[in-house]
Amino acid sequence: MAMAKKKTASFTARLARLRYSVQAMFVAVWMAPILRVHTACSPVFHCYSCPLATFACPIGVIANFSALHMFPFLAVGTLLVAGMLLGGFVCGWICPFGLFQDLLGRIPTPKFTLPGWTGYFRFGVLGLFVLAIPYWFGEDHPLFFCRLCPAGALEAAYPNTVALALAGEPLVWPTTVKTIIFVAFLLLALFTWRPWCTALCPLGAIYSLCNSFSFLFIRVNREECGDCGMCKSLCRYGEGPTQRANDLRCIRCLDCTKCRSVSLSSVLSRSPRARAALDRRDSRSEPETVSILDRPKQE
Amino acid sequence: MLGLGIGSLVWGTNHHVLEIYEEQEIEISIAPPPEMMLPPSFPGGPEDGMEPGFPGAPGFEEPGFGGQPPFMAGPPPELQKVKQLVWVSKEEPESRAVFEVTIGGLALVEGELQRTYSGAPPSLCPT
Numbered sequence: 001m002a003m004a005k006k007k008t009a010s011f012t013a014r015l016a017r018l019r020y021s022v023q024a025m026f027v028a029v030w031m032a033p034i035l036r037v038h039t040a041c042s043p044v045f046h047c048y049s050c051p052l053a054t055f056a057c058p059i060g061v062i063a064n065f066s067a068l069h070m071f072p073f074l075a076v077g078t079l080l081v082a083g084m085l086l087g088g089f090v091c092g093w094i095c096p097f098g099l100f101q102d103l104l105g106r107i108p109t110p111k112f113t114l115p116g117w118t119g120y121f122r123f124g125v126l127g128l129f130v131l132a133i134p135y136w137f138g139e140d141h142p143l144f145f146c147r148l149c150p151a152g153a154l155e156a157a158y159p160n161t162v163a164l165a166l167a168g169e170p171l172v173w174p175t176t177v178k179t180i181i182f183v184a185f186l187l188l189a190l191f192t193w194r195p196w197c198t199a200l201c202p203l204g205a206i207y208s209l210c211n212s213f214s215f216l217f218i219r220v221n222r223e224e225c226g227d228c229g230m231c232k233s234l235c236r237y238g239e240g241p242t243q244r245a246n247d248l249r250c251i252r253c254l255d256c257t258k259c260r261s262v263s264l265s266s267v268l269s270r271s272p273r274a275r276a277a278l279d280r281r282d283s284r285s286e287p288e289t290v291s292i293l294d295r296p297k298q299e
Numbered sequence: 300m301l302g303l304g305i306g307s308l309v310w311g312t313n314h315h316v317l318e319i320y321e322e323q324e325i326e327i328s329i330a331p332p333p334e335m336m337l338p339p340s341f342p343g344g345p346e347d348g349m350e351p352g353f354p355g356a357p358g359f360e361e362p363g364f365g366g367q368p369p370f371m372a373g374p375p376p377e378l379q380k381v382k383q384l385v386w387v388s389k390e391e392p393e394s395r396a397v398f399e400v401t402i403g404g405l406a407l408v409e410g411e412l413q414r415t416y417s418g419a420p421p422s423l424c425p426t
Contacts, residue, residue: 060424073393074308
């Protein structure tokens with residue numbers, strides 16, 4: 001029976017099992033000790049003050065450029081290209097801070113799901129702490145995003161404190177606010193999947209907007225779907241693909257593709273023939289790829 | 300949107316330049332004060348309490364042994380070299396600005412981008 005299941009598992013379902021390995025491999029890219037290319041932005045959330053950081057953090061660059069009243073063409077270009085090609089895949093497959101939360105989430109503790117509306121906080125964080133406060137008050141303000149960032153605390157502030165302690169130099173502790181935020185998310189990550197990504201990550205907010213337009217996207221075959229709820233039970237981050245195929249909180253972990261009616265599609269798969277078939281099907285049922293503009297409001 | 304992203308990357312990499320002011324130490328030459336350019340008064344004169352030409356007075360040593368009068372002793376005074384800090388503007392590509400912000404190396408002062416350090420860059424972002 002197990003063999004039969006293995007044979008029928010789709011390619012994406014098998015790929016989903018490799019997600020942690022892929023994430024770990026990408027950590028080696030973002031934290032390569034011999035490379036330091038801080039003139040370019042990576043597409044992931046990773047503090048550039050980390051001694052091992054290979055690239056600059058796009059959110060840190062956007063916040064700093066906002067404080068300097070400049071438009072960050074390089075950072076925005078990087079995010080648009082990555083978002084349009086991959087969308088939430090970046091969060092689910094290559095982000096090092098996402099991997100850290102995933103590993104914490106694997107600790108066997110009771111898990112709860114954050115309400116869907118918490119996902120909108122990410123846009124508030126992006127608008128307020130990354131754009132508005134830096135623009136109006138500059139980089140010195142205590143609410144400047146990098147001064148609050150838990151990834152910065154994990155990857156730079158605490159390692160730096162440890163390095164100073166080992167060197168016998170006077171210690172520089174991270175700010176109290178940064179420590180509180182970091183510890184809060186550390187604890188929360190034990191009891192819910194990826195609390196930072198699903199509730200507050202400003203980079204996740206940008207990629208979530210790309211989810212509905214990206215080259216790769218999740219598709220639900222309504223003709224095969226029997227409304228069994230399997231995909232919803234497999235989904236740890238959003239509301240399940242049958243509710244919203246490309247939900248704002250979807251990180252494209254591909255766990256839902258274990259259900260045969262859910263698959264990963266690309267824009268290229270939309271050949272004229274396939275598009276015609278889709279149009280016929282869409283005329284019979286609701287659209288599979290829900291635009292964020294057409295999406296009904298959450299209660 | 301993908302084209303917009305690629306265009307933004309190309310523009311940021313190749314065309315977008317920023318004017319950044321940085322403090323540089325330069326060496327300037329200053330002429331000595333005018334009084335240093337005038338020859339000193341004749342030594343051994345009445346202002347020194349001596350009779351002019353009194354043997355043993357400075358500047359009247361034996362030829363070839365005691366040297367020459369002070370005002371003829373060396374070449375004219377040289378221009379003084381002084382080190383001074385000045386703000387110099389440079390046009391830098393955006394990629395350089397990205398690097399600078401990762402170490403807290405830029406600040407906006409009165410609408411101008413200024414480098415916050417001179418010499419070797421700091422190793423870490425101040426935040």
